[in-house]
Amino acid sequence: MAPSKVLAGARVVLPTGTVDGGRVVVDGTRIxxxxxxxxxxxxxxxxxxxxxxxxxxxxxxxxxxxxHGGGGASFTSGTVDEVLTGVRTHRLHxxxxxxxxxVTGDMDGLATRAGLLSELAEQGDIAGIHFEGPFISxxxxxxHSAELLRDPxxxxxxxxxxxxxxxxxxxxxxxELPGGTDSVRLLAEHGVxxxxxxxxxxxxxxxxxxxAGATVATHLFNAMPAIGHRAPGPITALLEDERVTVELINxxxxxxxxxxxxxxxxxxxxxxxxITDAMDAAxxxxxxxxxxxxxxxxxxxxxxLVEGDSIAGSTxxxxxxxxxxxxxxxxxxxxxxxxxxxxxxxxxxxxxxVGSLEAGKDADLVLLDEEFELKGVMRHGEWVVDPHLG
Numbered sequence: 037m038a039p040s041k042v043l044a045g046a047r048v049v050l051p052t053g054t055v056d057g058g059r060v061v062v063d064g065t066r067i068x069x070x071x072x073x074x075x076x077x078x079x080x081x082x083x084x085x086x087x088x089x090x091x092x093x094x095x096x097x098x099x100x101x102x103x104h105g106g107g108g109a110s111f112t113s114g115t116v117d118e119v120l121t122g123v124r125t126h127r128l129h130x131x132x133x134x135x136x137x138x139v140t141g142d143m144d145g146l147a148t149r150a151g152l153l154s155e156l157a158e159q160g161d162i163a164g165i166h167f168e169g170p171f172i173s174x175x176x177x178x179x180h181s182a183e184l185l186r187d188p189x190x191x192x193x194x195x196x197x198x199x200x201x202x203x204x205x206x207x208x209x210x211x212e213l214p215g216g217t218d219s220v221r222l223l224a225e226h227g228v229x230x231x232x233x234x235x236x237x238x239x240x241x242x243x244x245x246x247x248a249g250a251t252v253a254t255h256l257f258n259a260m261p262a263i264g265h266r267a268p269g270p271i272t273a274l275l276e277d278e279r280v281t282v283e284l285i286n287x288x289x290x291x292x293x294x295x296x297x298x299x300x301x302x303x304x305x306x307x308x309x310x311i312t313d314a315m316d317a318a319x320x321x322x323x324x325x326x327x328x329x330x331x332x333x334x335x336x337x338x339x340x341l342v343e344g345d346s347i348a349g350s351t352x353x354x355x356x357x358x359x360x361x362x363x364x365x366x367x368x369x370x371x372x373x374x375x376x377x378x379x380x381x382x383x384x385x386x387x388x389x390v391g392s393l394e395a396g397k398d399a400d401l402v403l404l405d406e407e408f409e410l411k412g413v414m415r416h417g418e419w420v421v422d423p424h425l426g
Contacts, residue, residue, distance in 0.1 A: 039085050041417075043425075044073050046089035046403070049096075049373045051392050060094055062399040065416040070393045087425040089403060095373050096392050097132030097400030097415060098354040099380040101206065102166055102254070102283055102311035104137045104327070106318035106353070111136040112328055114316075116152065123161055125319040126312075129353035132400035132415040133381070133390050135205050136162045137313075139328040140169030140180040143192060147199035157203040163384055164205030167196055168254065171219065172234035173210035176259045179341055179348035180234065181329050188219040197226055204228050205384060208254040211245035212237035224249030229383060231283075234259045235270055242273035246280060252383065255313055256282040256299060258290055258347070275302040281383055283311045284375070286360055287352040289338050293365050305371035309380045310357045315339055315349035359408040 041062040048058030048070060061069035061084070105111045107125030109118035119136065126134055136153050138146060146167065153165045169180045171188035186192070188209045197204050206229035209216055223230040232245055233254020253274040261269040274280050275298075282303050284296055290313075300308060312318065315327050317334040324342070325332045327349060331342040339348040354376050361372045381391025389398050403412030403423050412423030 039083055040068070042084045042086045043089050043094060043401075043403075044086065046092045046094040048094045048393060049370060051378065051394065054370065057090075058094070060393055060401065062414070062417050065399055067393060067395055067397050067399050069395055087423075089425060091406055092411065093369070093404040093406075093408070094393065095358075095369075095402050095404065096377040097390060097398075097402055097413070098130045098358070098376045099133040099163075099384070099386075099391060100126065100131045100312055100314075100354055101135050101252075101309055101380045101383065102137050102168070103131075103134050103314050104139060104349055105316035106314050106320065108316055108320040110316040110326070111153070112138050112141070112149065113326070116156065119153070119156060120161060122316065126314070126353060127413060127415060127420045129319065129355045130358070130402040130410055130413050131312075131354050132398075132402075132413065132420075133163045133384075133386065135164050135166045135384070137166040137168050140172065140177075140184045141328055142184055143170075143195065146170070146196060150196060150199035150204070151201070154199075154201045154203040158201075163386065164203050165200050166206040166208070167204065168208040169234065171207070171209045171213065171216075173213065173236045175236040176210065176234045176261075178234060178259045178346050179327050179330055179332065184329075187213045188215045190215055190218045190222045193219045193222055197223075197228060206231050206252065208233040210235040210237065211248075211250060212241040217245060217248045220245050220248040220250050227385075232270060232274065236261060237270045239268045239270065239273050242270040243277075246273065246277050251279055251281060252309075253280055253282040255285050255290065255311065257295055258285065275299065278307070281307050281309050281379060283309050285313050285350055285352060286310055286357040286365070287350050288360060288364070290347065290350065296361075296365055300367065300371065305368075305374050306379065308371075308375045309383065310354060310361070310372075310375045311380075312352040312354060312357070313349045314352055318351045318353055320351075355402070355404075355410040358404075362408050
């Protein structure tokens with residue numbers, strides 16, 4: 037059995053607060069202790085490998101609810117090996133738990149894709165499947181093919197759930213469309229997150245969907261009507277309801293910093309989940325790509341459709357979202373950790389295993405320097421990015 041690891045001296049971010057000069061003990065694939073460094077070391081850690089993490093931050097591994105690919109590979113259309121390339125790319129940037137998102141396609145193709153992704157979920161490579169489309173509004177389709185959109189008929193939603201073999205974690209719907217509210221109820225009954233997104237719903241329609249069981253706002257502000265003083269729209273309903281977690285893409289392109297601050301102020305840090313909405317260009321570079329059937333040009337890291345110029349996902353990684361939130365948006369580190377780790381882990385029903393640096397959980401963690409640059413990533417007790425600490 038490999039020796040335990042004692043990571044000591046860092047600022048350790050725990051659910052109860054930040055411990056300066058703290059310690060995390062890893063035994064095999066699990067965390068066995070975390071907290072102040074001056075407490076007794078667990079018995080098996082006596083012969084441990086000691087790593088001096090002074091001058092660094094230790095935070096939980098990141099959890100991404102909404103991700104379409106990376107490293108030049110697409111979760112929507114790639115082979116098994118290509119999907120794994122995308123997963124590994126995001127692990128190199130601190131995302132130790134990722135949900136694979138699809139984009140709008142024909143129903144047979146989505147069912148086939150669900151079968152492939154469910155196998156990877158069963159192996160533990162991904163945390164499940166998120167279907168973004170085809171049940172979305174043609175008025176707010178963004179980078180989705182208009183020809184393939186359809187109303188959210190509960191029977192067709194059920195077909196995708198069946199194809200995912202219990203590994204569907206979230207479905208994004210325009211809940212104002214025919215069948216939308218009934219589909220939300222279906223998803224809630226099956227323990228699948230119903231997410232409101234790519235929607236043209238009114239405030240009242242959004243409230244109805246939340247009451248039916250919707251619990252997530254897909255990339256809040258994007259692909260939905262803006263707030264109006266007489267027509268407050270979906271954004272207001274989603275921000276004001278304690279039952280809803282709001283996704284935010286913090287890349288400096290999708291959101292103005294003031295919009296991000298507005299979301300944190302009204303929802304509170306406990307109801308925000310940072311996502312990447314990454315496409316295959318993430319961690320790979322500029323160029324021309326396909327997102328589903330649509331061509332996308334990535335220039336200076338910004339992805340836009342070739343036809344129509346709509347933003348087409350992002351090239352974001354969660355380490356960049358984390359750094360931006362702390363250094364540009366000036367959010368407290370604890371709030372950012374909640375947004376990238378704890379909150380999405382709770383939504384997935386995985387907080388007993390991931391999302392915080394507590395004893396008994398998976399040894400998934402990220403080491404950041406004082407400028408919040410990523411220096412190390414551990415997943416299940418093994419270094420994915422080795423910080424070479426002595």
